[in-house]
Amino acid sequence: MKPKKTGLFFGTFNPIHIGHLIIGNYMVEFSDLDEVWFVVTPHNPLKKKKTLLEDHHRLAMVRIAVEDFPKLRVSNVEFDLPQPNYTINTLVHLEEKYPNHTYCLIMGEDNLKSFPKWKNYNIILDRYPIYVYPRISNGNVDSQFYTSPDGGKKIYHEKIKMVDAPIIELSSTFIRKGIKSGKNIRPMLPAEVWKYLDEMNFYK
Numbered sequence: 001m002k003p004k005k006t007g008l009f010f011g012t013f014n015p016i017h018i019g020h021l022i023i024g025n026y027m028v029e030f031s032d033l034d035e036v037w038f039v040v041t042p043h044n045p046l047k048k049k050k051t052l053l054e055d056h057h058r059l060a061m062v063r064i065a066v067e068d069f070p071k072l073r074v075s076n077v078e079f080d081l082p083q084p085n086y087t088i089n090t091l092v093h094l095e096e097k098y099p100n101h102t103y104c105l106i107m108g109e110d111n112l113k114s115f116p117k118w119k120n121y122n123i124i125l126d127r128y129p130i131y132v133y134p135r136i137s138n139g140n141v142d143s144q145f146y147t148s149p150d151g152g153k154k155i156y157h158e159k160i161k162m163v164d165a166p167i168i169e170l171s172s173t174f175i176r177k178g179i180k181s182g183k184n185i186r187p188m189l190p191a192e193v194w195k196y197l198d199e200m201n202f203y204k
């Protein structure tokens with residue numbers, strides 16, 4: 001059987017919002033990927049855990065968000081791996097567990113900026129293409145992968161594919177703050193995710 005080309009969209013998803021969904025869906029519809037897995041991360045090694053909802057709630061909301069999209073899947077593979085979750089370890093694990101897939105990474109531009117701080121990022125780059133989705137909130141990306149030697153037109157590492165997709169400037173942080181200050185942020189979340197959050201009184 002031909003291996004499935006699978007995009008791994010790693011994230012904290014605290015909570016998942018329509019920006020995430022638009023990215024996952026765009027990648028699977030407008031690139032060469034067969035499917036996209038939203039891999040819910042218990043603990044990002046570069047983030048503090050304090051404002052984080054419990055893993056199973058974040059997972060439940062991703063599951064609700066993707067259930068009507070057959071090419072989008074949710075994965076809790078990192079729940080049983082050591083924390084904090086280093087992506088290289090998860091990739092090794094996935095290669096063993098699901099050998100009939102070829103993997104690439106999906107990330108927003110903000111994550112590309114911190115990418116050189118990731119464990120074994122050179123090995124990740126060696127082995128996996130990275131599809132990057134544009135994001136502007138953190139200013140111009142100035143990671144080593146972006147700097148053209150002549151300072152002119154941006155050039156990128158050969159494994160990094162910048163995807164020409166619409167920019168949706170929305171973040172989970174914005175949503176959490178909005179809820180805390182009593183704003184109506186309902187259109188920013190899939191309807192059923194908003195319902196879940198609201199019923200559970202999260203982020204208030």
Ligand SMILES: Nc1ncnc2c1ncn2[C@@H]1O[C@H](COP(=O)(O)OP(=O)(O)OP(=O)(O)O)[C@@H](O)[C@H]1O
Nearest residue numbers: 011012013019107108111135168169170171172173
């Ligand atoms: N609006 C967006 N546009 C492009 N990429 C995004 C967007 N929102 C999230 N991402 C990407 O999705 C992945 C998971 O992101 P994450 O769960 O941290 O969401 P976030 O909205 O950035 O959350 P937070 O505000 O809590 O940091 C990351 O690769 C991030 O870059």
Ligand SMILES: O=C(O)c1ccc[n+]([C@@H]2O[C@H](COP(=O)([O-])O)[C@@H](O)[C@H]2O)c1
Nearest residue numbers: 010011012041044046085086087118119
């Ligand atoms: O492997 C690393 O060193 C590493 C460092 C920082 C972040 N990551 C991963 O990047 C993913 C995106 O995280 P986040 O919090 O921006 O959604 C998440 O799966 C993290 O575990 C991984």
